[in-house]
Amino acid sequence: MSVVIETVESHALAGNPLGDPTARQVAIWLPPSYPRDRDRRYPVIVWLAGYGGTGEMLFSGNPWQPGLGTRLDRLVESGALGEAIVVAPDCFTRWGGAQYLDSPALGNYETHLCAEVLPAIDRRYRTIGARDGRAIGGKSSGGFGALVLAMRHPDLFAAVASHAGDMAFELSALKDLPTAARTLRRRGGVEAFVAHFEASERKSGDDFTTMMVLAQAGAYSPETGRPGRVALPFDVDTGAIDWAVWKRWKAWDPIELLPAHAEALRRMKLVFLDAGTRDEHNLDLGARIFVARLLALGVACEHQEFDDGHRGTAYRYDVSLPKLAAAIGARPAR
Amino acid sequence: MSVVIETVESHALAGNPLGDPTARQVAIWLPPSYPRDRDRRYPVIVWLAGYGGTGEMLFSGNPWQPGLGTRLDRLVESGALGEAIVVAPDCFTRWGGAQYLDSPALGNYETHLCAEVLPAIDRRYRTIGARDGRAIGGKSSGGFGALVLAMRHPDLFAAVASHAGDMAFELSALKDLPTAARTLRRRGGVEAFVAHFEASERKSGDDFTTMMVLAQAGAYSPETGRPGRVALPFDVDTGAIDWAVWKRWKAWDPIELLPAHAEALRRMKLVFLDAGTRDEHNLDLGARIFVARLLALGVACEHQEFDDGHRGTAYRYDVSLPKLAAAIGARPAR
Amino acid sequence: MSVVIETVESHALAGNPLGDPTARQVAIWLPPSYPRDRDRRYPVIVWLAGYGGTGEMLFSGNPWQPGLGTRLDRLVESGALGEAIVVAPDCFTRWGGAQYLDSPALGNYETHLCAEVLPAIDRRYRTIGARDGRAIGGKSSGGFGALVLAMRHPDLFAAVASHAGDMAFELSALKDLPTAARTLRRRGGVEAFVAHFEASERKSGDDFTTMMVLAQAGAYSPETGRPGRVALPFDVDTGAIDWAVWKRWKAWDPIELLPAHAEALRRMKLVFLDAGTRDEHNLDLGARIFVARLLALGVACEHQEFDDGHRGTAYRYDVSLPKLAAAIGARPAR
Amino acid sequence: MSVVIETVESHALAGNPLGDPTARQVAIWLPPSYPRDRDRRYPVIVWLAGYGGTGEMLFSGNPWQPGLGTRLDRLVESGALGEAIVVAPDCFTRWGGAQYLDSPALGNYETHLCAEVLPAIDRRYRTIGARDGRAIGGKSSGGFGALVLAMRHPDLFAAVASHAGDMAFELSALKDLPTAARTLRRRGGVEAFVAHFEASERKSGDDFTTMMVLAQAGAYSPETGRPGRVALPFDVDTGAIDWAVWKRWKAWDPIELLPAHAEALRRMKLVFLDAGTRDEHNLDLGARIFVARLLALGVACEHQEFDDGHRGTAYRYDVSLPKLAAAIGARPAR
DSSP, X not given: OOEEEEEEEXXXXXXXXXXXXXXXXXXXXXXXXXXXXXXXXXXXEEEEOOTTOOXXXXXXXXXXXXXXXXXXXXXXXXXXXXXXXXXXXXXXOTTSOOTTSEETTTEEHHHIIIIIIHHHHHHHSOBOXXXXXXXXXXXXXXXXXXXXXXXXXXXXXXXXEEESOSOOTTTTTGGGHHXXXXXXXXXXXXXXXXXXXXXXXXXXXXXXXXXXXXXXXXHHOBOTTSTTOBOOSBOXXXXXXXXXXXXXXXXXXXXXXXXXXXXXXXXXXXXXXXXXXXXXTOHXXXXXXXXXXXXXXXXXXXXXXXXXXXXXXXXXXHHHXXXXXXXXXXXXXX | OOEEEEEEEOSTTTTXXXXXXXXXXXXXXXXXXXXXXXXXXXXXXXXXXXXTOOHXXXXXXXXXXXXXXXXXXXXXXXXXXXXXXXEEOOOOOTTSOOTTSEETTTEEHHHIIIIIIHHHHHHHSOBOOSGGGEEEEEETHHHHHHHHHHHHOTTTXXXXXXXSOSOOTTTTTXXXXXXXXXXXXXXXXXXXXXXXXXXXXXXXXXXXXXXXXXXXXXXXXXXXXXXTOBOOSBOTTTOOBOHHHHHHHHTTSHHHHHHHHHHHHHTOSEEEEEEETTOTTOHHHHHHHHHHHHHHTXXXXXXXXXXXXXXXXXXXXXXXXXXXXXXXXXXXXX | OOEEEEEEEOSTTTTOTTOOOSEEEEEEEOOTTTTTOTTOOBXXXXXXXXXXXXXXXXXXXXXXXOOHHHHHHHHHHTTOSOOOEEEEOOOOOTTSOOTTSEETTTEEHHHIXXXXXXXXXXXXXXXXXXXXXXXXXXETHHHHHHHHHHHHOTTTOSEEEEESOSOOTTTTTGGGHHHHHHHHHHHTSHHHHHHHHHHOSSOOHHHHXXXXXXXXXXXHOBOTTSTTOBOOSXXXXXXXXXXXXXXXXXXXSHHHHHHHHHHHHHTOSXXXXXXXXXXXXOHHHHHHHHHHHHHHTXXXXXXXXXXXXXXXXXXXXXXXXXXXXXXXXXXOOO | OOEEEEEEEOSTTTTXXXXXXXXXXXXXXXXTTTTTOTTOOBOEEEXXXXXXXXXXXXXXXXXXXXXXXXXXXXXXXXXXXXXXXXXXXXXXXXXXOOTTOEEXXXXXXXXXXXXXXXHHHHHHSOBOOSGGGEEEEXXXXXXXXXXXXXXXXXXXXXXXXXXXXXXXTTTTTGGGHHHHHHHHHHHTSHHHXXXXXXXXXXXXXXXXXXXXXXXXXXXXXXXXXXXXXXXXXXXXXXXXXXXXHHHHHHTTXXXXXXXHHHHHHHTOSEEXXXXXXXXXXXXXXXXXXXXXXXXXXXXXXXXXXXXXXXXXXXXXXXXXXXXXXXXXXXXXXX
């Protein structure tokens, strides 16, 4: 396996309100022929980690659970996967992530990824360095990021895969809000909660859920003019939904973004979505809704379902990665 | 313990679309002095079972889990509870309940309870037989029923207790819809699902949830002009929320009913709400929202929270029953 | 359904150390022809409740979960079940049961059942009143009781059914001992624990497990000469197994009782065992071991397995009851 | 953080029956002063991973869950931990581990660790290189390994820490045997099961438990003269315990090893044991039993309990590591 960790120094993240580092570790997997085919240029697949993860973490497997590198090695070896460079950026934040968007509450991760990481990789490695040689994919928050970035940057990406990507927020994110409301109330608000979270080595399930809700608020409903502050889509005291804030969240739901960005997806050589039919966040239903709307708009896509839940489904990448690679012109290893 | 099962023959339920019986078994608990104080008249507490239950089932306890009768005996014996007659009607349906409402899809249970059961009890027993001597309470769907009937019939009831009553549907009922959508899709629609449900002795948790969603659809969004048919607040194929149908559900949310019925609640001698702060259906948040709105309208109420979930909380009746009884003039046993 | 509750006043239980009542409520189901065939005599099936239950509780079902009476009605109606009287005794104790044995720690429930309940039923009802017209069955602790009483009283019973009956204690009971040790340590010993248990309306799973361990200790390892006291098969402070006491438990394991009672089982017209292959107490393995030993001794039996756990498996009685009834000469209803 | 991965080529593991690699990756953490204090020699703490893990895996943390390296850095920085070299060997096998013992079924991991890894580290790094400068610790199977190796090699180690170490097998390992019996039966025996396990990317909880039982059988009850074969302590068909094989297991229970090795532990400068009082494998009770016997033998030890289960308790190392380090003469960083 050949995984390189590259540091990309970010200007976009300078002065980010959470104080997260601006020097970011990007994990890069190079295909087997890379060192010897010294004139060959390769397509690039950008792969986005889910909430709470980093690109580098995707590569840490163990003898019984292959990491992303082992998986890529196997796929190339078996002939299933054409050779491409895989780039896994680090968009982790103190709140666990940023949904790969720009936000005054968290930092400018969309800009960091699109305008800093991609050019850096193109400069430092023999990439094709053009839209038709670039795909993006990921799971969960990473599936959300892949789909949203493909919609917003069709000039950068020619294919997209979303595994159980966040969408249909009223079926997925909404049901976490009561947990967040109760937890924040008990801890005495956002700041006290974050302090508690960071101080406790054993984080409860409710703590994780609450932090994930905060990260979404950071991405979808930052307070304008008050860096680092978010509007919550619920009343902390009663849990009542604040529909005005919720509307801001929904504006970022891929299903809502779709009408205005159908053209971008139509330009894709591949739009791939999947989810397990027991997905605890109901993202299988999200994908069904998205796909139905996509087809209604006359945009082709590939949609799969499988019998599993939300977690532990990295084996699904074996399906999407070869398709993505093929879509952006990856040729088999020789 | 003195529990009598009275049969009340219903006209309101005649021809109900689910084919449920019209002869209903009403469980009646008589206070200790009832047989000997032969001239005394007693106030009445109507107690409503939760989804899937009947009044009679409330009385079936075991040596380690007291039924409602044992609980009432104890409360009277200890001096905590004034003497009142407790009436527990049977509004069970093939779909598990009817939310104590009239519906062309399920049957007219509101009418049955208010216009048939109450008069029958007043005729057959020495009740006070007037609004000021009548209270209503219950848990879960029974708490919903109590609150809604109190709001809609302030001429019948003078006090109300809602334990973890259904409300704030977007925090409680909404999160069950994905399960119902998937289950109905797998079973091939409502009729096929109901047939499966009735045929299987081991009902799964998803089956129960789906049936509960159907019962709510029966109560909140029956199809007009097509008895026994319901409009579902979601698309069976994708799980997408049908917001038009959902609006019909929300119209029955006690929180939505409140503005138009504040006057009814203001007339109550007691409005009592509680819920456990770990309620799996988030009904503690529902109660918080309801209470906040109630207070904003200048209506007094008593609101309690306790450290528990939704199930197994009948011990909370020890708090509400004495308060209800006192509010409607129950005097201690002599 | 025709269920009668008969009171049997017990001499065997007089002065029992837990202070449990001596007047016991025995639930009796009479077959449809009983009232009209006034000269007919019927075989008797004794049915034993599991730990924590009484005979009467077996009959409390609800519209979605048939009680034993509804189940018997259906079976007779469908022609599957020959007509027999079903007798469900009450051997509940303050500790939840007594494993249907005589014990100085709990009371003499084996004597009560065999020498008091059976004769009382034979006197009060038109039973065949002889061994060949009597069968015994039950589930869990009731399956244990059925098997052990059949082994010890082949003069009383001619057929036996054990559903997931307690056996192979090293695979089932042993793994509950650590929970009991910890709980008793925390509560400060047996007496303090029992007081806590009885005072708390919400009993935790650990509390139930601990009480169940106590009931077994009461049945298997009572202290001699100190009524109401038990020897525990573990050290309360460390949880270390006390192998001397454990040996007393194992002496009551049906698998250990088998060699000395093989002849009794050989005389049975039916020995039926089953268990679910996901039984949480590993009683499917217990049954496999018992059956293997039984066959090695040349005793015939019927052994079934099914895909389920330990709880909620009353539907299995539909298999055993008709077989038991047939074995003791029950004829179909006319 | 300064973690080095050293390869140690093993002769002891040559020809091991599972075909596991002989070149082993040992993770080594060097204290802050190591690079600059070029004449200083350091004590060594050997830290053993639990079942299913490797030394290297102990170091892979994430921003919210510190790995062992981050933990050591913090401890040194805060002044709590004296400077020592921490060595985390790789004794992983295809069956998930070998309990750090020599076995004809798995390979000679005790020899590998004691006679190959330790000397290699002493050669390659500036260690004190003597018993009084060496401690050993670990959690779960690693806690077992630490305790057993300390007992068997008091010439190599002068202090030991066992976090929730395997012991009192009748309370811990025994209750996993039924799961293993059922799983092996369903899969058609050991070989078919292992093939299934290795082929399936999603391993179930029962699969993990079964593999863990196999690894223990490999360590405790290998078949003599048939490399790679194990005797199972149960009958695969019925689940009946094979007490003869079980006796071989129990011979490796630290509690059984204790009497013959008390002298070795008496020589230790520190014997530390802990476990969470909700340990799912009851290892808190195991520790209580071990400690009681140890004290009865007049051997001093430090015993702690804490309110947690078996998993996710690496924060406990913050307690043991400083004590171990102090016991073997580690001095604070300057």
